[in-house]
Amino acid sequence: MKKMMKLSLVAAITLTATCASADTLADAFANSTVKGEIKSQYFQKEKEFGANAKSSIWTNGGNLSLTTGSFYGLKAGVTFQTGHVASIDDDAANYNGDMDASGSVMSEAYLAYTLANTTVKAGRQYISTPLVAGSGSRMFKQSFEGIVLVNTDLPNTTLVAAYVDKFQGRTDGNGNAPEFEQVQDGAYTVYAKNTSIENLELQAQYAQIKTLVDNDIKAIYVEADYNLDNITLAGQVYSTDDGSTTNSDGALYGIKAVGNIAGITATAAYTTSDDEADVVYGLGDGADYSFTASPINGGNYSKDTDSYLVGLGYKFDMGLGLDASYTNWDTNGGTSTSETNVTASYAFNKNLSSKIMYSTYDNDTSLTGYDYRSRVYVSYKF
Secondary structure, three states: OHHHHHHHHHHHHHHHHOHHHOHHHHHHHHOOEEEEEEEEEEEEEEEOOOOOOEEEEEEEEEEEEEEOOOEOOEEEEEEEEEEEEEEEEOOOOOOOOOOOEEEEEEEEEEEEEEEOOEEEEEEEEOOEOOOEEOOOOOOOOOEEEEEEEEEOOOOOEEEEEEEEEEEEOOOOOOEEOOOEEEEEEEEEEEEEEEOOOOOEEEEEEEEEEOOOOOOOEEEEEEEEEEEEOOEEEEEEEEEEEOOOOOOOEEEEEEEEEEEEEOOEEEEEEEEEEOOOOOOOOOEOHHHOOOOOOEOOOEOOOOOOEEEEEEEEEEEOOOOEEEEEEEEEEEEOOOEEEEEEEEEEEEEOOOOEEEEEEEEEEEEOOOOOOEEEEEEEEEEEEO
């Protein structure tokens, strides 16, 4: 597998180097697409009590992607990401694992081949499925290294099979850009999405991480979404095995309703997990698909947890959007935590946009009181 990855990178470099000497390859590169983003992010966290009560970080950077045109079904792609910390005040090391990163990384470098309705992509790449997904909410978007096969031969059906053996996170934990690191002994997944029934979308996925000690981590995800006029009703199920020798099976069940009336979007969701084991939600922070995942803290996959979320949103014609939500998690019959979030977004034009998020996070059994968390995003895409 490692040799295959190296060959895919060599092939991409070779393809680039030879484009000037072959007219057909030159045509493929003449039809290349280039896109990118310049962005700035500011995060702040403040506790009501305790030492190191306030921390903040401001980072700037962006990404640049090039995808060639098709050469007899063959394409190549590459994406570079860069980020640089402008200022940081973080004695509590809150941002070591997700924001404190200065440097650059080649997050995508792949070859893709399409024949009829089947595409195979090998190399470094972004992946987005319920159980395997990289998050793009920080300066560095998470990426994977592996092989992904997508087929759409069946009507209204998308089938995906993938194997990944490396993962690129958000930082290296030491103030530098993230590196690609081994995923245990590799992981594989199969995924299917079907829309054959009118207004109904079905998704199902299986993923397995091959651990180095042969206690494999396994997860199954199923979701159904039904669109009824201005209301969408959805249900989800996680069934997981964390690989431990006892009490390894976890499960989470969720329901959600989303309605849109006169431009106002209302959301109500509820999830519950059994009391045997924590749920394994997937590989990559983008695999946080719980219906009660809050805007900043995400989902709670602990065993014996009941959660609910309510939210309202409105999009104005001028490009302004306002959203508010409240999420509560009750774990083990006693520990209650909640997040109250307000988000304002504004699109200056099709390229330039901004978003401000503010949340209070309350743990009613903690002596540290409230956490206040805010984030500011500015993005220019081209």
